Amino acid sequence: MSVSADSIPAAPSSRWSLSRLAHDHNVLGLLFLLPAAAFLLVFLTYPLGLGVWLGFTDTRIGRSGVFIGLENYQLLWEDHIFWLSVFNTILYTTVASALKFGLGLWLALLLNERLPFKAFFRAIVLLPWVVPTVLSAIAFWWIYDAQFSIISWALIEIGLIDSNINFLGDATNARASVIAANVWRGIPFVAISLLAGLQTIPPSLHEAATLDGASSWQRFRHITLPMLTPIIAVVMTFSVLFTFTDFQLIYVLTRGGPLNATHLMATLSFQRAIPGGQLGEGAAIAVAMIPFLLAAILFSYFGLQRRRWQQGGAD
Amino acid sequence: MASVEIRDVRKAFGATQVIHGVSIDIVDGEFVILVGPSGCGKSTLLRMVAGLENVTGGEIRIGERVVNDVPPKERDIAMVFQNYALYPHMTVADNMAFSLKLRSAPKSEIEERVKKAADILGLGHLLERYPRQLSGGQRQRVAMGRAIVRNPQVFLFDEPLSNLDAKLRVQMRTEIKELHQRLKTTTVYVTHDQIEAMTMADKIVVMHDGIVEQMGAPLELYDRPANMFVAGFIGSPAMNFVKGNITVNGKAVFKTEGGLELPLATAPAGADGRPAVYGIRPEHFVIDAANGIPAEVVVVEPTGSETQVFAKLGGQDIVGVFRERVTVGPGDTIPLTPNPALVHLFDAQTGQRL
Numbered sequence: 225m226s227v228s229a230d231s232i233p234a235a236p237s238s239r240w241s242l243s244r245l246a247h248d249h250n251v252l253g254l255l256f257l258l259p260a261a262a263f264l265l266v267f268l269t270y271p272l273g274l275g276v277w278l279g280f281t282d283t284r285i286g287r288s289g290v291f292i293g294l295e296n297y298q299l300l301w302e303d304h305i306f307w308l309s310v311f312n313t314i315l316y317t318t319v320a321s322a323l324k325f326g327l328g329l330w331l332a333l334l335l336n337e338r339l340p341f342k343a344f345f346r347a348i349v350l351l352p353w354v355v356p357t358v359l360s361a362i363a364f365w366w367i368y369d370a371q372f373s374i375i376s377w378a379l380i381e382i383g384l385i386d387s388n389i390n391f392l393g394d395a396t397n398a399r400a401s402v403i404a405a406n407v408w409r410g411i412p413f414v415a416i417s418l419l420a421g422l423q424t425i426p427p428s429l430h431e432a433a434t435l436d437g438a439s440s441w442q443r444f445r446h447i448t449l450p451m452l453t454p455i456i457a458v459v460m461t462f463s464v465l466f467t468f469t470d471f472q473l474i475y476v477l478t479r480g481g482p483l484n485a486t487h488l489m490a491t492l493s494f495q496r497a498i499p500g501g502q503l504g505e506g507a508a509i510a511v512a513m514i515p516f517l518l519a520a521i522l523f524s525y526f527g528l529q530r531r532r533w534q535q536g537g538a539d
Numbered sequence: 540m541a542s543v544e545i546r547d548v549r550k551a552f553g554a555t556q557v558i559h560g561v562s563i564d565i566v567d568g569e570f571v572i573l574v575g576p577s578g579c580g581k582s583t584l585l586r587m588v589a590g591l592e593n594v595t596g597g598e599i600r601i602g603e604r605v606v607n608d609v610p611p612k613e614r615d616i617a618m619v620f621q622n623y624a625l626y627p628h629m630t631v632a633d634n635m636a637f638s639l640k641l642r643s644a645p646k647s648e649i650e651e652r653v654k655k656a657a658d659i660l661g662l663g664h665l666l667e668r669y670p671r672q673l674s675g676g677q678r679q680r681v682a683m684g685r686a687i688v689r690n691p692q693v694f695l696f697d698e699p700l701s702n703l704d705a706k707l708r709v710q711m712r713t714e715i716k717e718l719h720q721r722l723k724t725t726t727v728y729v730t731h732d733q734i735e736a737m738t739m740a741d742k743i744v745v746m747h748d749g750i751v752e753q754m755g756a757p758l759e760l761y762d763r764p765a766n767m768f769v770a771g772f773i774g775s776p777a778m779n780f781v782k783g784n785i786t787v788n789g790k791a792v793f794k795t796e797g798g799l800e801l802p803l804a805t806a807p808a809g810a811d812g813r814p815a816v817y818g819i820r821p822e823h824f825v826i827d828a829a830n831g832i833p834a835e836v837v838v839v840e841p842t843g844s845e846t847q848v849f850a851k852l853g854g855q856d857i858v859g860v861f862r863e864r865v866t867v868g869p870g871d872t873i874p875l876t877p878n879p880a881l882v883h884l885f886d887a888q889t890g891q892r893l
C-alpha cells in the first residue's frame with residue numbers, strides 16, 4: 225500500500241508540469257514566435273545592422289573600410305546637398321501625402337455612393353497601383369518631355385500657352401511634376417483602403433443621423449470622419465512611409481535633377497553609394513532617414529491606439 | 540404630436556412591388572402596431588413614414604401635411620432601429636444630445652433635456668459610457684432616450700425588442716407602454732410578435748404580403764378576425780382549423796369528411812351544405828364528460844399556469860389549452876367539445892369570415 229501510495233503522486237506531478245508547459249501561453253507564444261523571429265533576424269536585422277555599420281566606416285566599392293566613427297555624419301552635417309535632400313524629402317512627403325489623402329478620401333466617398341458601373345469604376349481606380357512603378361514613371365517621363373509633352377501640346381492647341389512647358393528642367397516645375405506623378409500612383413491605395421473603411425460603417429448610423437437632422441456635411445463630419453479615423457491612421461502611416469522612401473519614380477524621371485532640386489534622401493543615398501562608390505557615406509544618409517521614419521511610426525502608434533469608444537464588450 | 544395618415548401607399552423596388560396600396564389612419568396620440576410575418580413589408584412602410592424610402596404611389600400625411608417629398612429631418616419624427624444604431628464613438632449623453640446639438644439648442648437646454656430623458660429611462664449613471672460598454676437592454680434604452688429628448692411628433696419603432704432575451708422583452712414592453720402613457724406621443728411600432736402587439740397596441744394593423752389584412756383594437760382582432768390569416772396569426776397557440784360542410788338540419792352542425800360533427804351556435808343564412816372552415820381557438824375547448832367528443836391525446840405540455848393538449852379529434856390534429864390541471868397522458872382519450880358561442884366560420888375558398 226505504501227509503495228503505491230508513493231508512486232501515485234509522482235506520475236501526475238510530472239504530467240502536470242508537462243501539460244502546464246503546453247498550456248502556458250508565454251511559453252507557447254515564444255515557440256510560435258521563433259520562426260518569425262529567425263526570419264526577421266536574417267532578412268531584416270542583418271541588412272539593417274550592416275547598413276548602420278557601413279555608415280560608421282569609409283567603405284568604398286571594391287575596398288573594405290575601417291571604422292571612422294561619426295566622420296561620415298560630420299561630413300553630411302556640413303553638406304548642403306544633403307540638407308537640400310532632407311528638405312526635398314520632407315516637402316515631397318508632406319505635399320504628396322496631403323494630396324493623396326484629400327483626393328483619395330474624396331474618391332472613396334464618391335465610389336461609396338450608389339453609382340452606375342460601380343465595380344467598373346472601382347477597378348479603374350486601382351489601375352495606377354497595378355502598373356509597375358517603373359513603367360508608369362517612364363510614361364510620366366514621356367508626358368513631361370520637354371519637346372513632346374502631351375500636356376504642353378494640348379495646352380498649346382487650346383491656346384492657353386504658346387511655348388512648351390519645361391516640366392523637368394526647372395526646379396519648381398520638376399518638384400511639382402514628381403509630386404503629381406507620386407500622387408497619381410499613390411491615390412488608389414488610399415482610396416481603396418478608405419473605401420473599405422467606409423463600407424464598415426453601418427448604413428443605419430447614417431439613417432439615424434439623417435433623422436436626427438444632420439445634413440450630408442454634418443453626417444460626414446460627425447459620423448463618417450470619426451468612425452474612419454482608425455483606418456485613416458493606418459493608411460496614412462503607410463502612405464507616408466512609402467512616399468518618404470520613394471526612389472524609383474524620382475530615379476527614372478529626374479535622377480534628382482535639376483541641380484539636385486528633386487533629390488530625395490533615398491536617391492541621394494543611392495547616388496553617393498553606387499554610382500559615386502562611397503558606400504559608407506551612402507549608408508550614413510540612409511541611416512539618417514531612420515529617425516524620420518521612427519517618428520512617423522511613433523506618431524501612428526499613438527494615433528492607432530484603440531480609442532476609448534472602441535474598447536469594452538463585443539457587439 | 541400629430542396624426543399620421545397613410546393613403547393607398549404603394550412601394551416598388553425596381554420591378555418588384557412589395558406594398559400594394561396600404562391605407563391606415565393613425566389618430567393623434569395613438570399607439571399603433573404593425574404586425575405580420577417576415578417580409579410582409581412592415582419595415583418598408585415604416586421607413587416610408589420616416590422618409591428613408593421614397594413612396595412609389597399614394598400619400599403620407601403627418602399632422603395634415605403631405606410629407607411624400609419632405610426630407611426626413613423636416614418630418615419631426617424619431618425612430619428606434621432594430622439594431623439601435625447608436626453612434627459608437629459618442630457617449631450615452633452625446634448620443635442623446637446629438638440631434639439637439641445639430642439644431643444648436645442652448646447648452647443648458649440640452650443638458651436639461653438629456654437629464655430628464657435619462658431620469659425617465661433610468662440611464663443617469665451611464666451617461667459617460669460608450670455604447671460598447673452597455674448591455675443590450677441598456678442600449679435599447681439609450682436608443683429610446685435619443686428619440687424622446689427630441690420631443691418629436693411621431694415615434695417610430697422597428698422591432699426594438701427583438702434583440703433582447705425573453706424576460707427583458709417583457710419588462711421593456713411594459714416600460715414602452717408606460718412611456719407612451721406618460722408622453723402620449725403618436726407611435727407606430729413594428730413587430731412580428733403578436734403577443735407584443737396584443738399587449739401594447741391601441742390599434743393593431745395585421746399585414747401580409749404588402750396588404751393590410753385587418754386593423755382594429757387587439758381584442759376586436761381576437762374576437763372577430765376578418766379572415767383565416769388574421770385568425771391564425773393572432774392568438775397563441777394558433778387557432779385550430781377544420782375543413783367540412785355546414786349542415787342545417789333543424790339544428791346547425793358542422794360535418795367533416797371523416798364524419799366528425801362539431802357544434803354550431805347559429806349558421807349564416809342559406810349556408811346549408813356550404814363548404815367552410817371551422818375555426819376554434821385552443822382555449823375555447825371544454826372538457827365535457829357528458830357531451831364531449833372523445834379525442835386521442837398525443838402530447839401533453841403542462842406550463843404550470845395552463846396545460847396544452849395536442850390531440851386527434853376525428854382524424855384532425857387539434858390543440859387545446861386548459862386552465863385547470865389535466866391529468867391525461869399520451870394514448871388516453873379525453874372528451875372535448877368546442878364552445879359553440881366562440882366558433883369562427885370562414886369561407887372555404889376565400890378564407891373570409893362568414
Ligand SMILES: Nc1ncnc2c1ncn2[C@@H]1O[C@H](COP(=O)(O)OP(=O)(O)OP(=O)(O)O)[C@@H](O)[C@H]1O
Nearest residue numbers: 552557575576577578579580581582583584730731
Ligand atoms: N432595398 C430593397 N430592394 C429590394 N427589395 C427589398 C428592399 N428592401 C426590402 N425589400 C423587399 O421588400 C419586402 C418587405 O421587406 P421588409 O423589410 O419591409 O419586411 P418586414 O415586414 O420588415 O420583414 P421582417 O419582419 O423580416 O423585418 C421583402 O420581400 C424584401 O425582400
Ligand SMILES: [Mg+2]
Nearest residue numbers: 581582583698
Ligand atoms: Mg423589418
